[in-house]
Amino acid sequence: MSAIRHLVSIKDLEDQEFVTLIERAEYFKKIFKSDESAEFQKNHLKLLGKTIALIFTKRSTRTRISTEGAATFFGAHPMFLGKDDIQLGVNESFYDTTKVVSSMVSCIFARVNSHNDILQLCEHSKVPIINSLCDMYHPLQAICDMLTIKEHLDYSTNKLKVAWIGDANNVINDMAIACLKLGMDVSIATPAGIELDSGIAQVGKEIAARKNLNFILTHDSVEAAKGAHVLVTDTFVSMGEEYAKAAKLKQFEGFQIDEQLAKHADPNYKFMHCLPRHNEEVSDDIFYGKHSIVFDEAENRLYAAMAAIDVFVNNKGNFDDLK
Incomplete structure (x- = not known):
């Protein structure tokens, strides 16, 4: 089983991998703006019936709307988990919460305070972690x-x-x-x-x-x-x-x-x-x-989130043979 690839920072990506993410964002924007029904349906089936978790310990406007919109585009149910919604870091360790949440979802978007929080999520998660902001990076x-x-x-x-x-x-x-x-x-x-x-x-x-x-x-x-x-x-x-x-x-x-x-x-x-x-x-x-x-x-935050989901979730971190 290949290692899970997470999106933590741009510096972790090869130059061409980063170019691919931008091209995918551009591609999804074209589909979204043109309202191509066949392409919409094809992409909507990719995560139909799946759940994408949004663990946010910091408030947000663009990140939340774009992430929920991107998850919905692929047929997934976005589950928003704010700092008052789950036990993360309060009555339960990062390890326990990450193990539980990642066992039930296809991906976790994490908007957190400390970069160390992102690293802990990546270490223990069974699914891709998309860094949606920490105090060190903001790749989306x-x-x-x-x-x-x-x-x-x-x-x-x-x-x-x-x-x-x-x-x-x-x-x-x-x-x-x-x-x-x-x-x-x-x-x-x-x-x-x-x-x-x-x-x-x-x-x-x-x-x-x-x-x-x-x-x-x-x-x-x-x-x-x-x-x-x-x-x-x-x-x-x-x-x-x-x-x-x-x-x-x-x-x-x-x-x-x-x-x-x-x-x-x-x-x-x-x-x-x-x-x-x-x-x-x-x-x-x-x-x-x-x-x-x-x-x-x-607006382009929406298409950036789509690109991240497509590469890291739908294609399991493989930047080749994207469909």
Whole structure:
């Protein structure tokens, strides 16, 4: 029996495997948007009568809707298990809960606090674990982000630079590696005192060297934005950090993406944000302006979840011979 493959982070995937996930997301979007009944029915039978568990210890909008929608597309019943619904980590160990839940479902989407929680789930689960967010990675967001960039700027035919201006967090940990794997230059600007995770930085440097790409880490937001085809940011105050909001906002002064900063980017730049968004991160004229593709990006979370289910559940982690 072959080992179960889980989706934990983008860095764990071969370059072509990651490309395949984006192509599958693109494929399912085409089917979903065209309402091709024959293709709908064929895919709906793949997990008919099965259950997909959603273990969420952190609240969500896009992740929950997209995951439940993707499970339903394949005929599975999505079972939402919030932090108040099951015994996980309260009256029962991770090991016991994982053994029980994974014995009754075809897959577990896990949106949790600690990366260690994901690792424990992977270690003890009998079915694939899809990391739907932890404090270290957010691979589903990276899949949808790359699909969105491909649709609007086509990285396969254009040389692109992606500039991240904001915190060093789980989103950029996966997004940086994703962009580099696809041949894009990456520039990351964080405030002084905030550094990209050293392990991610090392992997990024290795990929950049292998592909002859620019991978820049800086504390200068203007430097990062210069010539960028994509400007990206995220929340400055993550869930669980609300107690430090005042200090965080002071630290991030000068890092809001506004018209003045955007002037340094390519004239045809696109703006992205994984949502939810706050005013301190990006001005209204950028977020709702002509360069923004944030709502296309949000919709693409659905197709990213479909791709993950198809590869890791329907095809048991085999990236070849997808049907």
